[in-house]
Amino acid sequence: MKKSVTLIGVCFVFSGLQAQIKMSPNGNVGIQSSVTAQSALLVGGDQNVNGSGGWKGVFQSNDHGVFVKRNGKTKVTINDLMAIYGENSIDAKKFYIGVKGRSYIKSSLNQGRAWGILGEAGNSTGGYNYAVHGNLRGNQRGAAILGTLDNIDINVPGRYVGYFMGDIRTTGNIYGTVLTPSASRSALMGRSAVMPLSAESDATNSISVVEKLSQLTAVQYNLSEPQAAQAFAASGDTVAAAPRSVTDAQALEKTHYGLDAEVLKEIYPDLVYESQEGDLCINYTEMIPLLVQSVSELRAQVVSLQGTQTYNVRTRNGNETGIGGNALDVPALEQNDPNPFTQTTVVRYTLPESVKSAFLYIYDLNGTQIDQKTLQDRGKSSVTLEAGSLAPGMYLYALVADGKVIDTKRMIITK
Structure with a gap:
């Protein structure tokens, strides 16, 4: 009698398993599924999710999907203990993904939270806890971490730890060196010409950079x-x-503290952008060249003002003369000719006989002296300047007689 009861129990259990597990003629196994499994293993599943598409294992659930936990001591000798490991071998012209996480719906719900992949780590060795770790290997261009907006196929121009196509915003600080593309000819790749920044190069407004910057309004404010x-x-x-x-x-x-963006937009519109939130934002980084140019202009004005001071020399009859005296008794500096020039240019000057020492100094726009010419001739004379190895751009040249700056002028070297 006991054997009969046991046999009935075994048959009942086996019958229950038959209702939960279905094996298809092709060898696929379905568990708790009402459809024929199209993958080797189908757990859950319905008409829309039946395992088709080349999957080996497919899980569908109204609750949690798959839970994997690794804990306890192990006899494995390697250091990498993984709960889930995904590896994809690249062997053809397709898109290969090791692990993909997706939490998405087409229509906007405007509630709840969504994470495609959530990584958490902590309390291991100090400095060696990584919630998400991206490591770019090999020698091909790419990024360890790539961020885009509605775009997955991105051609990364170099090898980067992080590459982002779209705006980046942080509430914290950014540490490191911030680099921006330079105005070098190699960077521009012939798309536009590099011109010296000056009032003459501004076709819309010929006022100096100093005058433009003086129109800006500094403001202070508090964030809400x-x-x-x-x-x-x-x-x-x-x-x-x-x-x-x-x-x-x-x-x-x-x-x-900052600048009034509305005022800046009227003077330098290219430095003002509109954010996704509709706020005006300022490109303060590209204001630095303007500040450097304004310093150069102010310096040139100072040098020019120094050169307008009365320079008294004694004529042959013993009388003193100033600006209004004999032209040959008054030091003067003329504009170089030709200007602009590519190879050589001539600078004419006038020096009285009483001048003991005179020099022509050449400066770049940063105020750095790059050359000097000793002027031996007196009266009306000239000196020839060569472009030589100087890069195309704007330079200053000043006439100094007996330690006094007589005048300063600009010259332009072109390619």
Whole structure:
């Protein structure tokens, strides 16, 4: 009698398993599925998810999907202990993905949270905890971490740890050296000419950079609660908002300084951008060349003013004369000819006989002296300047007689 009961129990269990596990004639196995498995293993599944598409294992659930946990001591001798490992061998002209995480719906719900891949790590050896680690290998161009907006097929121009196509915003600080593309001819690749920054190069307005910058308005202001945070609080979302970062909290407390973007937009519109939120933003980095140019212009003005001071020399009859005396008794500097020039140019000058020492100094726009010519001749004379190895651009030349700056003028070297 006991054997009969046991046999009945075994048959009942086996019958229950038959209802939960289905093996197709092709060898595929379906578990808790009402459809024929199109993958080697199908757990759950319906008419829309039946394992087709070349999958070996497919899981469908209204609750959690798959839970994998590794814990406890192991006898494995390697250091890398992985809960989930995905490897994809590249062997043809296709897209290869090791691990893909997706949390997405076409229509906007405007509630809840979504993570494609969430990485958490901590409390291992200090300095060696990585929530997400990207490592670019080989020698081909690419990025260890790539960020884009609605685009997955990106041609990365070099080898980078991070490459992002789109705006990047941080509430914290950025540490490191910030590099921007230079105005070198190799960077521009012939798309536009590199011209010296000056009033003459501005076709729309011939006023100097100093005059333009003097029209700008400096302002101070305080930040308010970000609009995104305000909208979050008003939405009635029951999920707790993320706490402010240390830098965020300080930014709300501190007074900030900047330029009035509306005024800057009227003077230098190319330095003003509009953000995705509709705010005006300023490219402060490219204002640095303007500041350098303004310093050069101010210096040239100072040198020019020094050169207009009365220079008294004694004539042959013993009388003193100033600017209004005999032309040969008054030091003077003329504009170089030709100007601009490519190879050589002539600078004419006048020096009285009483001048003991005279020099012609050549400066770049940073105020660095790059050459000097000793002037031996007196009266009306000239000196020839050669472009030599000087790069195309604008330079200053000054006449100095007996330690006094007589005059300063500009010359332009072209390619």
